[in-house]
Structure formats: structure tokens, C-alpha cells
Amino acid sequence: xxxxxxxxxxxxxxxxxxxxxxxxxxxxxxxxxxxxxxxxxxxxxxxxxxxxxxxxxxxxxxxxxxxxxxxxxxxxxxxxxxxxxxxxxxxxxxxxxxxxxxxxxxxxxxxxxxxxxxxxxxxxxxxxxxxxxxxxxxxxxxxxxxxxxxxxxxxxxxxxxxxxxxxxxxxxxxxxxxxxxxxxxxxxxxxxxxxxxxxxxxxxxxxxxxxxxxxxxxxxxxxxxxxxxxxxxxxxxxxxxxxxxxxxxxxxxxxxxxxxxxxxxxxxxxxxxxxxxxxxxxxxxxxxxxxxxxxxxxxxxxxxxxxxxxxxxxxxxxxxxxxxxxxxxxxxxxxxxxxxxxxx
Numbered sequence: 481x482x483x484x485x486x487x488x489x490x491x492x493x494x495x496x497x498x499x500x501x502x503x504x505x506x507x508x509x510x511x512x513x514x515x516x517x518x519x520x521x522x523x524x525x526x527x528x529x530x531x532x533x534x535x536x537x538x539x540x541x542x543x544x545x546x547x548x549x550x551x552x553x554x555x556x557x558x559x560x561x562x563x564x565x566x567x568x569x570x571x572x573x574x575x576x577x578x579x580x581x582x583x584x585x586x587x588x589x590x591x592x593x594x595x596x597x598x599x600x601x602x603x604x605x606x607x608x609x610x611x612x613x614x615x616x617x618x619x620x621x622x623x624x625x626x627x628x629x630x631x632x633x634x635x636x637x638x639x640x641x642x643x644x645x646x647x648x649x650x651x652x653x654x655x656x657x658x659x660x661x662x663x664x665x666x667x668x669x670x671x672x673x674x675x676x677x678x679x680x681x682x683x684x685x686x687x688x689x690x691x692x693x694x695x696x697x698x699x700x701x702x703x704x705x706x707x708x709x710x711x712x713x714x715x716x717x718x719x720x721x722x723x724x725x726x727x728x729x730x731x732x733x734x735x736x737x738x739x740x741x742x743x744x745x746x747x748x749x750x751x752x753x754x755x756x757x758x759x760x761x762x763x764x765x766x767x768x769x770x771x772x773x774x775x776x777x778x779x780x781x782x783x784x785x786x787x788x789x790x791x792x793x794x795x796x797x798x799x800x801x802x803x804x805x806x807x808x809x810x811x812x813x814x815x816x817x818x819x820x821x822x823x824x
Contacts, residue, residue: 483588484512484580484649485561487568489553491519494528496572496693501532503574503691505539509581512567514540515557520547525571551660551667551715558655566652568645568668572693575647579689583649586683590627593654593679594672596638597647597689604695611688615641619786624686630679636732638682643672647690654678661718664711669740673719677726677733706753706761709744713765716740720771734775735782738801741769748817758821762814769800769810776801 486504490497504514516529526544533542545556554568565587569575579597587595600609615622620637628635645668654675660667676682720737723729748761772779779801789797799809 482511482513482563483565484509484584485557485563485566486512486514486575486580487554487557487561487566488514488516488571489519489550489557489568490516490525490529490571491521491547492523492525493521493571494524497525497528500569500571500574501528501540503577504569505536506577507575507580508578509584511584512580513563515561516540516542517553517557518542518544519549519553520545548662549667550665551670552662554658554667554671555660558652558658561652564652565649566655567649568671569690570645573646574691576689576691579647582685582687582689583647586625586685587649587651590681590683592627592681592683593651594675594682595649596641596682596684598686599646599690599692600688602691602693604693609691612642612692613686614644614647615684618788622684622686624684626684628682628684630681631728635682636730638676638684639730639732639736641672641676641684643669644692645671646692647688648672650675651679658722659718661711661714664714665708666712666715670715670719670722673733673736674722674726677723677729704750704752706751706757709748709751709761710764712744712747713761713768716744717768717771720768731778732782734772734778735786737768737772737775738779738783738797741765741772742797744768745813749821751821753823755818755821755823759814759818762817766810766814769806773801773803773806776803 488500518526518529529542533540543556543560565584583595583597586592596614598611598613601612602609619640622637628638655671658670658674660670723733744765751758751761783797796809799805
């Protein structure tokens with residue numbers, strides 16, 4: 481029986497999906513199957529998938545469903561797979577030939593619940609690739625081929641890993657109970673953080689095993705719509721809601737949620753929406769802030785250790801992390817940012 485399922489979520493990617501499948505068929509390991517999930521794609525992706533499944537029926541399994549968004553694909557795939565491990569490979573990305581073999585070997589040798597690799601970043605129409613270690617080097621330095629055990633200080637470093645699915649092998653058991661929201665993107669964040677909170681061991685390799693296209697039209701990284709922004713907020717609310725049901729959550733998790741709030745707050749300035757929609761988005765983001773502020777005792781020590789902020793921003797953040805001041809401080813932020821917002 482295969483050990484790994486490579487999940488390929490497919491929606492409006494006919495330009496890219498052929499190259500993705502070809503990279504999977506070049507893997508040095510035979511210990512995997514591909515699960516191609518057509519999320520109601522209206523383009524010609526279905527024809528391409530059918531072509532590959534006809535040629536490789538033992539390697540590629542095809543499921544088609546009504547459109548429900550990225551999260552619905554992950555929900556279905558995790559339920560349907562019968563392998564102990566899985567990788568998510570977005571259809572506009574590719575895997576290096578040794579990706580499955582390397583990640584699986586590391587997972588089996590170490591007993592890791594998540595195996596993380598580095599990646600290469602690409603842009604549309606360019607042959608130039610940029611190495612990305614898959615974590616933020618400003619805050620930590622992960623050691624290649626090292627096992628990170630739950631309950632140690634070193635395990636905290638994993639919360640600075642980029643949550644994108646690229647070059648990550650998950651043990652299905654760590655993700656099987658996650659409930660993904662539908663009709664929204666950004667659910668790879670939910671997959672990573674909740675799986676990490678469910679993990680006892682994680683291993684990292686600095687070998688680049690995936691190629692990540694960052695600027696495709698329609699990619700969530702380039703979507704600045706009102707709907708996309710509110711979907712992102714929903715995902716992080718869902719992460720917090722599901723995290724509180726787990727045991728022994730590392731305090732640094734809540735600090736990372738506060739930093740996620742700040743990132744989304746700054747990101748709202750790029751929104752393409754009306755002023756009224758902008759205010760609604762900021763108010764919705766405030767409901768996530770309330771969830772994080774409730775954990776201010778866990779957040780503050782890590783904020784003091786890691787935050788790189790100017791004096792004025794630090795004073796604002798301290799107000800946001802004070803339950804008695806949070807509402808008034810955030811209301812002021814909403815008023816100011818709404819007044820400054822220019823409809824596009």
C-alpha cells in the first residue's frame with residue numbers, strides 16, 4: 481500500500497496543472513498516489529485530469545465535486561485518503577523529483593507528525609528561482625534533519641514556519657479532526673497550525689523540495705477583495721476556536737495569532753471595496769482580536785521577546801493586549817483607518 485497521498489486541489493488552473501502532474505510522475509519514489517480533486521472548475525482542467533488518469537490509472541485518482549473552496553477540498557481529501565501521510569501540492573506549483581522520497585524517509589526515520597522542507601519561489605514568466613527556507617530567519621534558525629520534540633523550547637521555533645503547504649508532509653492522524661470552512665482560501669493556515677498543535681515530533685530539512693509560484697492571477701496571495709479578506713479573518717477565527725479545544729497549547733501560539741491579527745490589519749489598507757465594507761471588515765477583524773486578547777497573559781512575554789516595533793506602535797499594541805482598554809483602543813483604530821481609507 482502507498483504511504484503518501486499527494487492532494488492536488490484544482491480550480492481554474494488549466495494553464496498549470498499539466499506541469500504539476502508531470503512533476504509528480506517524475507518522483508524518485510513509487511510509494512505515493514495522487515488524489516486530484518476538481519472543485520467544480522469551469523475551465524478545461526477536467527479534460528487534462530481525465531487525460532492523466534486514463535494514462536496512469538494506478539497512480540492518479542480523480543474526484544470531482546461541487547465548488548466549495550480550498551477548505552472543502554482538504555476536508556474531502558483527508559477523509560477519502562487511505563495512506564498514513566499526505567502532501568498538498570497546489571496545481572500551479574511543482575515538486576522536485578526527490579520530494580516525496582526525501583520527506584517520507586525523514587518522517588519514517590524520525591517518527592515525525594510533520595516533515596517540513598525548504599522551497600524555491602518563482603514568478604510568472606521568469607526562470608529565476610529564489611531559495612526560501614520556509615521559515616522566518618529573523619526570529620530563529622532551524623537545523624536541518626533535526627527532530628523538534630513537543631514540550632521543548634526548540635519546538636517554539638516551529639511557530640515561525642511559513643504555514644503554506646509547500647514541501648510539507650503531514651501525518652494524516654494529526655489533521656484528521658480539523659474542520660475546514662468552505663468557500664474561502666487561506667485554509668492552509670488552519671491545516672498547519674492545528675496539525676502542529678497536534679504534533680509530538682516535527683523534523684525539518686533545508687533541502688528545497690517544492691517550487692512555489694507566488695504571483696498567479698487568482699492566487700490568494702494576490703487577491704485583495706472584500707470577500708478574500710473576510711475569508712482570511714474567518715480562517716484565523718477558526719484556528720483559534722479549534723485550538724482552545726486542544727490540550728497543552730504552547731503560549732507562543734497565541735503570540736503568533738496576535739501577529740497574524742496585526743498582519744491582517746495592515747493588509748486591509750490594500751482592500752478593493754467600499755468604505756462601508758472596509759469598516760465592516762475592520763469590525764469583523766476585531767472579533768478575532770477579542771479572542772487573542774483573552775490570552776494576553778500568554779502573548780505578552782513573547783511580544784516582549786520578539787516584537788520589533790517602534791515606541792508608538794508598542795504603546796498601541798499594549799493597549800490592544802489590555803482587556804480593559806482593548807475596545808476603546810481598537811475603536812479608535814477603526815475610526816482613523818476608515819476615515820483615511822480611499823475607495824478604489
